[in-house]
Amino acid sequence: MSCINIKSVIRLFILLLSAIVVNSCVEPYDFETETFEDLLVVEALITDEVKFQQVKLTRTYGLEKKAPTAETNATVTVIEDNNREFQFYESDTPGIYLSNTAFAAGAQHTYQLQIQTGDGKTYTSDAATLVPGAKIDDLYAERSFYQGEDGVALMVDSEYSSSASNFALYEYEETYKIVSPYTVRNTIEFQGSDWSIVPNTRQETVCYNTVPSNDIILSNTSSLSDNNLNSFVVRFINKQNPVLAQRYSILVKQYSLTPEAFSYYSTLKKISGSGSVLSPTQPGFVNGNIRAVDNEDEKVLGFFTLSSTSSKRVYFNYHDFFAFDEPRPQFPESCLIFRPGENFDTPIGMIKGGTVRYFSLAGAPVAGELGEGPMRVIATECVDCTVYGSNEAPEFWIE
Template sequence: MNLDHIYKIISLLAAAFLVNSCVEPYDFETETFEDALVVEAILTDEVKFQEVKLTRTYRLEEDFPKPESHANVVVTDDAGNEFPFYETTPGNYVSNTAFGVQPQHKYQLLINTMSGDAYSSEPAELLPGNEIDDLYAQRMILQGDDGVALLVDSENSEAASKYALYEYEETYKIVSPYVVRSTIEFEGENWRVVPNTRNETICYNTVPSKEILLSNTTSLRENNLDSYLVRFIQKDDPVLGQRYSILVKRYSLTREAHSYYSTLKKISGSQSLLSQNQPGFVNGNMYSLNDEDEKVLGFFTLSNISTKRIYFNYYDFFEFDEPRPQFPESCIPFRPGENFDTPIGMIQGGTVRYLSMAGPPVEGEIGEGPIRVIATECVDCTVYGTNEVPEFWEE
């Protein structure tokens, strides 16, 4: 799960400094920073290679968290089994073997860092969850915006957890507004027009969710979830322009895990880091074995997982006289410069692509140069995604 932006906020809150009702400019760079281990670990009952992510808190002026590399990561259970993890990329650890956590067993996460520090989670148990009964799209007006809502229904059993965490992964098709049949090929200082053989007309992009989506049915008469909003996409968002797919994952949570993620959600949605109700350090279920006063961020979670995917096209919800939104919004061919030097230089620089030789001036056309060009993003969909079709994709 991508919680880096949330943990950046926690990095500031870990210092738990106080502010007065009159907020004055404050230098965050040194005094309010506290270095701490950040643990992201949701293990599921799905038999797969489980993942654990380890990073460090980082300063406000920094863009990315520092990975915690070369750590020894092991998950144990109360039956004496050990599941070691190995580092695939800096800070990302994957189990040596595929496994799924089992009900009625307790699991524990153990971490030993290269610097000699040792950490552990509290013992965790798997709570039963429920299947996503239905995932569907519906056009609606939400807070004055026209668009498509992605909704979930789930009929829960009384024995199942009443708390859940949702995440999604959306994939959308991109079609270039212009198709170029020819292109410019360079040989030293010389150039010539040749057929375009690039696969750049149809692409796909996959984007994971970044927000924390939680459900809680404890206040409901029945433990059912109806029309839970996972994602709302405005009508003019180009991700809707062609074909769209969304994969939704539902993780069962304990009450304690739900409380932890609720706090993170509240912090991430705060209008100001210097608010009057500073929550301070966010307690999880990870702790240091070397220093009881050391702060550790994160929560070791065991979850029952349910997944569902759907597909739809733009005109499944919109009329044919409603123009598709597209990447990019506007594409206008033009004829730069007065000779070949200007357009050829721009083509070499990659900002534009060759469309055709221009010929005589045309009324209303921009420029009077000898070559007609267009912005690269108007013909090359790989600017926005990949031209490789995802394995799961269905037309």
């Protein structure tokens, strides 16, 4: 990924921003669409990794919409101080622009972002310089009590040099294994209005799901005497969370930040953590380092950042931290085998609808089993792990 994954935080901020008359001071607001301001939103973080860099362009959106509108048909360019230009093209995903060639930000150069939107408006960033950062020395998991909860903490140690930035931003991708609590050996096959019981050849017992972080995670070592980061919690998982149930992996990436970028992300984090859009402390406009060239009064939400990166991955299993007699969380929380209806019409209709799966033909009554129908069924999510993820293991996965 070429930009920080804070989509939900940006989305919340845009929603707040769209609900008020935006200005640079704090003032009350009400939820009226007529106060909406249509602003360009820029997410642009260029790293020292040789890769196809990414810039994301969207617009603020009104309360009646659920997602931002992509800014399409824009011309995006990153200019190096030696006049070398890196052109970006719009990918298959509207609003996502990727560099034509793979490149890395260099420490000896400054860079500037330029954007021309489809309607001819031009935007530019302040010149930015790559900030050296610390390396992640260790990424590890420990069972711990964190903020009153029992679970597993994922922690980072980093040793900072005198030249490294004191400020960092973190993102992660967590991948977890899912094992269906029940396996069905047979399934129902439909041919028109007819159905038959056939062997189930689909692999739906073991799956994997990968989820990116959606929080702004920041560290600041400027007040520490040794300038090192020790046992910094990047992610905490409550022991009741089913992502821990089998095998778990997390990839953590650390981005160096300038003090200005840190201030920008800190403000976004404060707004996203306010707890309510009706909070007495109402947000004003968050100043970034991108401006409109043709209209100095036009506001732009976003920050153009150059970061050095460091990353590590760790794996662990449930029983690395939890005893065998401790209740294991699972997807889903509970499963029930039952016999709906009085004939085959009811269970077959439910199976066609996708809510349940065939389990077996019903024989003699079983104590505690619900229903008296001729067929046993079970909720689809209890036997089909693809409800929660992919049945193909990621390329990086290690058992």
